[in-house]
Amino acid sequence: MELTTPTKLEFYDQMLKLQSKAILVHYFKGDDGRKALILDNTIFHPQGGGQPSDTGFICVTDSNLRFCVQDVRSKDGVVFHYGVAEDSSMENELEQGKGKEVILQVDESRRRLNSRPFVEYKGTVPLNELQSKQREIEIEVNALISKGGKVNATVLPYREAAELCGGSLPDYIHPGSNPRIIKLGDNPGCPCGGTHVSDVSEILSMKLQVSQIRTKKGMTKVFYTIGT
Incomplete structure (x- = not known):
């Protein structure tokens, strides 16, 4: 699978935003068996820079389908939202859902836990x-x-x-x-x-x-x- 369009990182500009809308670009099963959603934009922070990934839910608009986001990774600018559908019988809707609108909901308690400030010290110390x-x-x-x-x-x-x-x-x-x-x-x-x-x-x-x-x-x- 080759994807050339990077995922827009909404949390870059709206760091405190916990709910947003996006368009489903792709749903697939990786070589490791994990299933993932790729969206045109995301407020989910992927694992990296010493910070664990966000978790939460992605829901298809006007549908009862909820995808539980368990892990988020980024590769070559594309963000992969790994997880499982709450109702496995509705996975077909995801497979045929390219171009559909979805609603993103980040787990606030985990985001707060992971959003602790960092320390940087510039210079040398004898x-x-x-x-x-x-x-x-x-x-x-x-x-x-x-x-x-x-x-x-x-x-x-x-x-x-x-x-x-x-x-x-x-x-x-x-x-x-x-x-x-x-x-x-x-x-x-x-x-x-x-x-x-x-x-x-x-x-x-x-x-x-x-x-x-x-x-x-x-x-x-x-x-x-x-x-x-």
């Missing part, structure tokens, strides 16, 4: 300062959580995106592209394709703890856990 820097980052991030701040997602031209991110972008963002930038409160932005809470204060019940800091080839990575 080996003899790793332990003190770990504690410093914990204090800084937990203070940010307590303070709160609006979370915004915007797709911008490369130059504007770089300005919003403190003057530069990571090497994997190509000049001339239009990256999606997430901004937490008044802090510098960061390129990210995931979903997030609408305000940092929504995770007040959680606390971040840095578990490890690694520096390699001039890049520092911070590993952390979030608990209640």
